[in-house]
Amino acid sequence: MTLKEKQDRPDEAPAETGRAETGDGERATASQRQLVWWAFKKHRLALVSAWLLGAMLIVIVLCEFIAPFDDRHRDSEYTTAPPQVLKLWDTDGPEGFQWGLHVDGYTSTQDPRSLRITYEPDPADRVDIGFFVKGEEYKLFGLIPWDRHLLGPEDPDDPMYLLGTTTDGQDLLSQLVYATRVSMSVGIIGVLLAFLLGIVLGAVSGYFGGWVDNVIQRVIELFMAVPAIPLWLGLAAALPPDMGSVTRYFIITTILALVAWTGLAREVRGRFLALRSEEFVTSALLDGSSRGRVMFRHMLPSFSSHIIAALSLSIPTMILAETSLSWLGLGLRPPAISWGVQLQDASKWSVLSGAPWLLIPGLVVVIAVLAFNFVGDGLRDAADPYKH
Amino acid sequence: MSEPMLEINDLHVRFPVRRNMFGRVTVENHAVSGVDLTLMPGETLGLVGESGCGKTTLGRTIVGAQEATSGSIRYDGQDLTQLKHRQRGRYRRQIRMVFQDPFSSLNPRMTLRQIIGDPLVTTGEAKGSELEDRVAEMMRRVGLSPEYMDRYPHAFSGGQRQRVNIARALIVRPKLVVADEPVSALDVSVRAQILNLLRELQEEFGLTYLFISHDLSVVENIADRVAVMYFGKIVELADTAELYERPSHPYTEALMSAVPIPDPSRRGRTGRVLLPDDLPDPTNPPPGCAFASRCRYAEAGRCDAGTVEFEDGVRCVRTGELELQGIVKTDGVH
Numbered sequence: 001m002t003l004k005e006k007q008d009r010p011d012e013a014p015a016e017t018g019r020a021e022t023g024d025g026e027r028a029t030a031s032q033r034q035l036v037w038w039a040f041k042k043h044r045l046a047l048v049s050a051w052l053l054g055a056m057l058i059v060i061v062l063c064e065f066i067a068p069f070d071d072r073h074r075d076s077e078y079t080t081a082p083p084q085v086l087k088l089w090d091t092d093g094p095e096g097f098q099w100g101l102h103v104d105g106y107t108s109t110q111d112p113r114s115l116r117i118t119y120e121p122d123p124a125d126r127v128d129i130g131f132f133v134k135g136e137e138y139k140l141f142g143l144i145p146w147d148r149h150l151l152g153p154e155d156p157d158d159p160m161y162l163l164g165t166t167t168d169g170q171d172l173l174s175q176l177v178y179a180t181r182v183s184m185s186v187g188i189i190g191v192l193l194a195f196l197l198g199i200v201l202g203a204v205s206g207y208f209g210g211w212v213d214n215v216i217q218r219v220i221e222l223f224m225a226v227p228a229i230p231l232w233l234g235l236a237a238a239l240p241p242d243m244g245s246v247t248r249y250f251i252i253t254t255i256l257a258l259v260a261w262t263g264l265a266r267e268v269r270g271r272f273l274a275l276r277s278e279e280f281v282t283s284a285l286l287d288g289s290s291r292g293r294v295m296f297r298h299m300l301p302s303f304s305s306h307i308i309a310a311l312s313l314s315i316p317t318m319i320l321a322e323t324s325l326s327w328l329g330l331g332l333r334p335p336a337i338s339w340g341v342q343l344q345d346a347s348k349w350s351v352l353s354g355a356p357w358l359l360i361p362g363l364v365v366v367i368a369v370l371a372f373n374f375v376g377d378g379l380r381d382a383a384d385p386y387k388h
Numbered sequence: 389m390s391e392p393m394l395e396i397n398d399l400h401v402r403f404p405v406r407r408n409m410f411g412r413v414t415v416e417n418h419a420v421s422g423v424d425l426t427l428m429p430g431e432t433l434g435l436v437g438e439s440g441c442g443k444t445t446l447g448r449t450i451v452g453a454q455e456a457t458s459g460s461i462r463y464d465g466q467d468l469t470q471l472k473h474r475q476r477g478r479y480r481r482q483i484r485m486v487f488q489d490p491f492s493s494l495n496p497r498m499t500l501r502q503i504i505g506d507p508l509v510t511t512g513e514a515k516g517s518e519l520e521d522r523v524a525e526m527m528r529r530v531g532l533s534p535e536y537m538d539r540y541p542h543a544f545s546g547g548q549r550q551r552v553n554i555a556r557a558l559i560v561r562p563k564l565v566v567a568d569e570p571v572s573a574l575d576v577s578v579r580a581q582i583l584n585l586l587r588e589l590q591e592e593f594g595l596t597y598l599f600i601s602h603d604l605s606v607v608e609n610i611a612d613r614v615a616v617m618y619f620g621k622i623v624e625l626a627d628t629a630e631l632y633e634r635p636s637h638p639y640t641e642a643l644m645s646a647v648p649i650p651d652p653s654r655r656g657r658t659g660r661v662l663l664p665d666d667l668p669d670p671t672n673p674p675p676g677c678a679f680a681s682r683c684r685y686a687e688a689g690r691c692d693a694g695t696v697e698f699e700d701g702v703r704c705v706r707t708g709e710l711e712l713q714g715i716v717k718t719d720g721v722h
Contacts, residue, residue: 029539032497279493282453288510301497
């Protein structure tokens with residue numbers, strides 16, 4: 001039914017009433033989620049970013065398999081080796097032209113005066129590379145023992161450092177894969193914690209109003225009045241240095257969440273205040289729903305997409321906070337690896353001038369942060385499919 | 389004469405407007421100030437009045453969406469004003485409300501199945517296929533095809549949405565339905581359909597209606613008795629035909645004169661009573677008759693002092709002295 005016809009016949013005769021617009025039946029039965037997805041798909045940049053984040057999630061889950069080496073792998077023969085170029089064929093081998101995935105090995109030269117060793121790719125030294133090669137053993141998902149890696153040298157002792165190595169002779173790519181798991185999960189878990197706190201307190205504050213609202217708002221203001229960076233620094237510096245890295249990881253995440261929840265609590269409160277006077281809320285109460293059911297079953301779903309948008313927009317802040325803390329040496333510490341820990345290596349100019357590839361983790365941070373922002377923007381625009 | 393179904397006694401509802409620094413209410417808005425009303429089983433009582441007169445607040449207080457400040461609402465031997473949200477259980481199902489706005493009263497994130505079935509789900513009365521059967525049954529009764537059960541409200545027109553609202557109210561088999569301006573938001577063409585539907589359902593389920601409206605022609609069409617509300621008080625209560633022919637309160641007369649007359653030849657026979665826009669301040673009600681400031685029959689010294697009692701169905705000092713003009717019935721078809 002076209003719009004024109006719809007206007008001409010605002011309501012059919014009783015015999016045939018109840019006929020919804022039959023032309024767009026798909027839209028009529030589409031759930032909120034589907035409508036948001038249809039709107040989101042139109043946002044190209046957000047869609048690409050979403051795929052990128054999806055790929056990062058796979059890296060998080062399968063990081064042991066994807067990383068060519070273990071996170072403790074250290075090759076003291078090759079410290080600060082430059083990145084290698086992945087090659088598909090070989091022309092200077094002993095048999096002339098030859099297919100085969102490989103990288104060039106390294107030759108080392110030592111500066112006679114500074115005694116510094118520098119590495120150069122050596123086309124004569126061919127390192128064959130294969131998919132699903134045998135490498136170091138690990139436990140997939142922490143359970144299944146396996147020793148296959150997605151990509152690696154056919155001979156596990158050969159050097160394959162696609163993004164170069166660190167000053168300690170660790171494979172930058174493998175480290176980056178492990179760091180992605182840590183940094184992304186700090187962001188995601190931290191934001192989830194903050195949201196749990198923010199949604200519950202914001203909902204209670206906005207729904208009940210009165211003195212409850214007053215108390216919660218003053219607490220939020222108190223949290224907001226404390227400057228975030230000194231608070232992080234203080235809390236992180238108070239942690240004992242000999243703490244295990246897992247405990248440290250969770251404590252850092254919690255600290256970040258404690259600072260981040262206030263903004264969301266305010267947003268949720270505002271929504272609840274606005275929705276409270278809607279008639280569907282009154283009617284839900286009259287239907288016999290308890291207040292909790294009205295809040296979390298009737299009201300919250302009506303702006304869940306806004307919440308998801310706000311969520312993806314606040315993950316970058318969290319990731320950046322963790323990165324800066326770790327970079328300063330106050331967040332996570334080696335042997336734990338995060339993007340910030342990795343960047344510590346790149347903080348000295350003398351090192352960086354000879355090994356610019358150490359900045360690659362910084363590039364990954366930028367990409368991840370931008371991707372979350374684009375996805376958040378896309379979701380925010382798509383969040384209200386009924387507005388037109 | 390049978391027992392009244394609902395008895396409202398001296399009901400007051402006030403809203404805090406301003407508080408002092410200790411949280412004490414210093415300024416209050418008197419939305420309902422001393423309403424007495426009884427509803428007989430099976431009747432339709434129309435409640436009319438201009439916007440802001442407290443009629444919606446009265447309706448909301450009856451269904452429990454608003455707390456009363458004082459007074460009582462007796463239903464089935466129980467004073468409803470004394471019940472907390474959790475205790476209302478049974479009464480919540482026997483007294484239901486149909487909302488005015490068909491758009492904001494339906495949760496856009498729920499399908500018709502969820503919306504209409506919600507009262508049954510919260511009480512645990514029906515589950516699974518029984519729930520589905522009852523929702524389908526109710527949808528058919530209000531003229532909606534059950535095949536649209538899984539659609540969302542945005543796919544429906546205003547009239548259809550109001551049918552959903554009615555289905556939601558009636559699915560728990562209530563006895564009393566408070567209909568708060570159920571047709572005001574609808575096109576005139578759809579209005580008659582919904583009114584007919586309400587009338588059919590009343591007969592079928594033996595319902596009692598409190599029909600709140602600002603539209604006198606709609607109320608005339610559906611109500612057995614009509615209560616006129618002004619400034620938080622009932623100013624006149626009478627059988628519909630009597631009220632429309634011989635109003636006893638000057639305010640009722642003014643309302644009547646505002647009803648458009650479809651027949652051009654009859655227009656102009658009765659002059660329109662234009663009311664000055666001089667509503668009293670609801671936070672500070674004047675002594676005497678609240679309508680005195682706008683009433684063309686008001687007499688200084690008599691109308692603006694003391695309290696005016698509600699006697700013989702009218703709240704006016706000059707009852708019996710005035711010749712008031714009702715609506716001249718057009719002959720034949722209406």
